[in-house]
Amino acid sequence: MSRNGADVLIESLIAWGVDVVFGMPGDGINGVMEAIRTRSDRIRFIQVRHEESAAFMACAYAKFTGRLGCCLATTGPGGIHLLNGLYDAKFDRAPVIAITGLPYHDLIDTFTQQDVDHTKLFQDVALYTARIMSPLHVENTVELACRMALTHRGVAHVAIPVDVQEEPEATVKPSARNVPHHASFAQTQSTGIPDPDAVARAAKILNAGRKVAILAGQGAYHADDELIRTAELLGAPIVKALLGKGVVPDDHPLTTGGIGLLGTRPSQEAFEQCDTLLIVGSTFPYIEYYPKPDQARGVQIDRDPTRIGLRFPAEIGLVGDARAALEMLNAQLARKEDRSFLERAQQGMAEWRRLLHDAIEKNERPMKPGRIARDLNVRLADNAIVAWDSGHNTGLLARYVEARGERMFSGSGLLASMGCGIPYAIAAALAFPGRQVVAFVGDGGLSMLLGELATVVRYRLPIKIIVMKNNTLGQIKWEQMMFLGNPEYECDLTPIDFAKVAEGFGIRGFRVEDPEQCGPVLDQALAEPGPALVEALVDPNDPLLPPKRMEKYAKNLEKALQAGTPGREEIERALAEEPARTLLRD
Numbered sequence: 001m002s003r004n005g006a007d008v009l010i011e012s013l014i015a016w017g018v019d020v021v022f023g024m025p026g027d028g029i030n031g032v033m034e035a036i037r038t039r040s041d042r043i044r045f046i047q048v049r050h051e052e053s054a055a056f057m058a059c060a061y062a063k064f065t066g067r068l069g070c071c072l073a074t075t076g077p078g079g080i081h082l083l084n085g086l087y088d089a090k091f092d093r094a095p096v097i098a099i100t101g102l103p104y105h106d107l108i109d110t111f112t113q114q115d116v117d118h119t120k121l122f123q124d125v126a127l128y129t130a131r132i133m134s135p136l137h138v139e140n141t142v143e144l145a146c147r148m149a150l151t152h153r154g155v156a157h158v159a160i161p162v163d164v165q166e167e168p169e170a171t172v173k174p175s176a177r178n179v180p181h182h183a184s185f186a187q188t189q190s191t192g193i194p195d196p197d198a199v200a201r202a203a204k205i206l207n208a209g210r211k212v213a214i215l216a217g218q219g220a221y222h223a224d225d226e227l228i229r230t231a232e233l234l235g236a237p238i239v240k241a242l243l244g245k246g247v248v249p250d251d252h253p254l255t256t257g258g259i260g261l262l263g264t265r266p267s268q269e270a271f272e273q274c275d276t277l278l279i280v281g282s283t284f285p286y287i288e289y290y291p292k293p294d295q296a297r298g299v300q301i302d303r304d305p306t307r308i309g310l311r312f313p314a315e316i317g318l319v320g321d322a323r324a325a326l327e328m329l330n331a332q333l334a335r336k337e338d339r340s341f342l343e344r345a346q347q348g349m350a351e352w353r354r355l356l357h358d359a360i361e362k363n364e365r366p367m368k369p370g371r372i373a374r375d376l377n378v379r380l381a382d383n384a385i386v387a388w389d390s391g392h393n394t395g396l397l398a399r400y401v402e403a404r405g406e407r408m409f410s411g412s413g414l415l416a417s418m419g420c421g422i423p424y425a426i427a428a429a430l431a432f433p434g435r436q437v438v439a440f441v442g443d444g445g446l447s448m449l450l451g452e453l454a455t456v457v458r459y460r461l462p463i464k465i466i467v468m469k470n471n472t473l474g475q476i477k478w479e480q481m482m483f484l485g486n487p488e489y490e491c492d493l494t495p496i497d498f499a500k501v502a503e504g505f506g507i508r509g510f511r512v513e514d515p516e517q518c519g520p521v522l523d524q525a526l527a528e529p530g531p532a533l534v535e536a537l538v539d540p541n542d543p544l545l546p547p548k549r550m551e552k553y554a555k556n557l558e559k560a561l562q563a564g565t566p567g568r569e570e571i572e573r574a575l576a577e578e579p580a581r582t583l584l585r586d
Helices: 005-015 030-037 051-065 077-092 135-152 162-166 196-208 224-234 265-273 322-330 340-359 369-377 392-400 421-431 443-448 452-458 474-484 498-505 515-527 551-562 568-575
Strands: 020-023 044-047 069-073 096-102 128-131 155-161 212-216 238-240 255-258 276-280 297-302 316-319 385-388 408-410 437-442 464-469 508-512 532-537
Touching (some): 020 421, 051 408, 051 421, 077 155, 135 155, 155 162, 196 322, 265 340, 276 322, 297 322, 369 392, 392 474, 464 515, 498 508
Parallel strands (some): 020 069, 385 437
């Protein structure tokens, strides 16, 4: 039986290892949907409630599994909706292929219905974007799209007109140079071995350093043992970008945790005091938290040569796989006998942990947001998968929920998009059935793609959702005050009863506002055999502050309060309590 364009498309995706397609049906992709239906024993379609969620899920699936993520959307608005999630994949370098429909091939660019040129629209987000011209064009374009996405770690896109989807292969005559099946589906990977001379020069710099710090990002995953060996040899604290949270366990003596607004004080002090910085697989974007360029020498490891020196002036760049580069480095590093720099960082980390613990022990209302995060941490399985959303909740997760055992963490990194938490958790639950999956979200982000609670129920995913409910866009509120010195404006949110909403979707809902009840409520929710949602009512005035005083931010905050920020007295009270009091100290 002759295949049509859609058949060739789906069989090509299957050949590249795609086994899940996230999307929403539409009349511009009916042919593709039929091709998936008739191959449902080999490829699964996951129906979402918004195409943005489909792209987030494809991105998360790629991040959690290392495989090619795939999303599908119809002509016009469907494809447009994919863009936010696809930019998440572009920024965090996740391999994703997006498939969209197009109008009839001979009506394109004639102002017909939903006549959006997706190939032009996707030119910025995608490494490769192509319009399929006939069934005999499908195999060639899809092969190249999948190869581009996987080898360059980014987004590829193909758009297929609605009539080409149903056009039989046998009815089309190939051009003279289009030899049937000339495209190869063989998958290859670069060995990623850095230049040995550069490794030798990098080792010389690191051996000469007296106070070496390491910044590790998501590019250091699967090189954790070599990274720890490097840190041990150099006596160097490992500072982690948020996307690299799971690279090294948070309780490991060689790490000081995160960096930046959501980071720890010992990490910031390590960067302020180091004379040498080794960056492994990270492009952490906030340059103000790095060592000063004239303070420290730099060595950077990245698989992408364009990322070398992007944030910090690396003297030597090692282009290649992190594990391979670290193995070669470690063979040339001499163990430093002076461990004083590392020991100061370790002492600082012990003090930091005590500060965070003691600050949330008060049994008062409204509840300190860190309490629910800390109590969740001690109850999570050692192989739990935790998806974060973007906002105030992200900082709480970064500081109170620990990487340990085989726990996995992810969320929107460089894009920092709100609304990603539930889609990410859905992708994780589908990729790893049987593992505990938790979405740690804020009320602002959850309300953006609230309809995906129906997706959780549809596929009987036992996801546990923890909602930090403070009825405000918490991070934006504090950024308005700290970054610019402006009074908070229009950040308050109309309250939503998320526990009741969850019940309406068929999800067990819980509510907690008493800190002493956090543990028992979490125990009940985590014990639920199906999905559950915990709405935690927390203090809206609990500040989001950097781990160490930044004079500009402190002065702006004072200016904003004096200018008439709503709730000034409550905010000043919160700033006088721990941990804010210590964070505002030099």
